[in-house]
Amino acid sequence: MPETKSTESWLPPEFRPGLVSVVIPTFNRAQLVCETVRSVFAQTCRPLEIIVGDDASTDDTLERLRDLESECPDGVTLQSFGGEKVGACPLRNRGAALSHGEYLMFLDSDDLLTAPALEQLRHSIQSSGADVAWAPWRDLYPDSDVCRLNAPVSRTFSEDWLSDLIRGEWLATCAVLYRREVLNRIRGWHEPVVLDGDFDFNVQLGATGASLSGSDGVVSYYRRGGADQISEQNFLQKTEHTHEVLRRAEAALDSRDAWTPARRSAVAARYFESARMVWYYTGAAEKFEELAGEAKRIDPSFKPSKFWYRWIASVAGMRNAERVAAVGRKLFR
Numbered sequence: 001m002p003e004t005k006s007t008e009s010w011l012p013p014e015f016r017p018g019l020v021s022v023v024i025p026t027f028n029r030a031q032l033v034c035e036t037v038r039s040v041f042a043q044t045c046r047p048l049e050i051i052v053g054d055d056a057s058t059d060d061t062l063e064r065l066r067d068l069e070s071e072c073p074d075g076v077t078l079q080s081f082g083g084e085k086v087g088a089c090p091l092r093n094r095g096a097a098l099s100h101g102e103y104l105m106f107l108d109s110d111d112l113l114t115a116p117a118l119e120q121l122r123h124s125i126q127s128s129g130a131d132v133a134w135a136p137w138r139d140l141y142p143d144s145d146v147c148r149l150n151a152p153v154s155r156t157f158s159e160d161w162l163s164d165l166i167r168g169e170w171l172a173t174c175a176v177l178y179r180r181e182v183l184n185r186i187r188g189w190h191e192p193v194v195l196d197g198d199f200d201f202n203v204q205l206g207a208t209g210a211s212l213s214g215s216d217g218v219v220s221y222y223r224r225g226g227a228d229q230i231s232e233q234n235f236l237q238k239t240e241h242t243h244e245v246l247r248r249a250e251a252a253l254d255s256r257d258a259w260t261p262a263r264r265s266a267v268a269a270r271y272f273e274s275a276r277m278v279w280y281y282t283g284a285a286e287k288f289e290e291l292a293g294e295a296k297r298i299d300p301s302f303k304p305s306k307f308w309y310r311w312i313a314s315v316a317g318m319r320n321a322e323r324v325a326a327v328g329r330k331l332f333r
Helices: 030-041 061-071 088-097 117-128 161-167 197-207 232-255 261-282 285-298 307-316 318-332
Strands: 016-026 048-054 076-082 101-106 132-134 137-142 147-153 176-179 212-214 220-223
Touching: 016 030, 016 088, 016 117, 030 048, 030 061, 030 076, 048 061, 048 088, 061 076, 088 101, 088 197, 101 117, 117 132, 117 176, 117 212, 161 197, 161 261, 197 232, 232 261, 232 285, 261 285, 285 318
Parallel strands: 016 048, 016 101, 048 076, 132 212, 137 220
Antiparallel strands: 101 176, 132 176, 137 147
């Protein structure tokens, strides 16, 4: 059964009905965060509050944000805060603790909202009775002269959206709105998880039985760029965070007696996919074996989906199956 509240609330219990709070962490993005805030100013949804947490920026981020307060349209408030460098997840928690909205969005400081985004997402929650709403977004690639937009990114969720999420139906934070009530089923953003914080946050909510609704219509532009390129070092670090998120998901499902065969299969498949990605990007054989072993631990019946892979692994082991897969990628790409 879904929990109704956490024993340790991270959000104030009082809120303004209908109000949407947008929490934005930022660091050294003075120009970009101002563009992001202005995209929230342009929303058709009212009332709104915007809370920006600055992570000890060395540029003029806070000064420019305070100048923006004079531009607030009717029905919109903007406040900003800063201090010691703590990271994005702690800033999201601190910003949420200052919020008063019935609904919350956690928006990154380089992403942009379309004008009807928050109204569309709020309506989706209100009309469906769901706890969480999402909608399509578009990836934005800023080049030197022009900005390139990819086709809308959508997702396909079954009734058990947690299993789908674990398997890889990732959601961009700029395309998700939460009902305040459901957020108090968990204890906020898990601050030690840096690279997979949004995945962890949504998995923890899904494990409580939170319901999800979707709608048509692009709600945001998710900015991508050079920082998204994967290096060996940061991919290994990301894998460690993914590993922690999956262990936390296991613990949440254990504590709520919320396991199903589909969820067990999904967790095992995500462990195995992480193992394959580690091998592909870094060749870290020991980490590959560790994560592949986690897949078998969580689901002893787990088998790779492709027949040829299973056959090679049964004869020569998974490492050699990965070597064959690597050769195949080079030949057919």
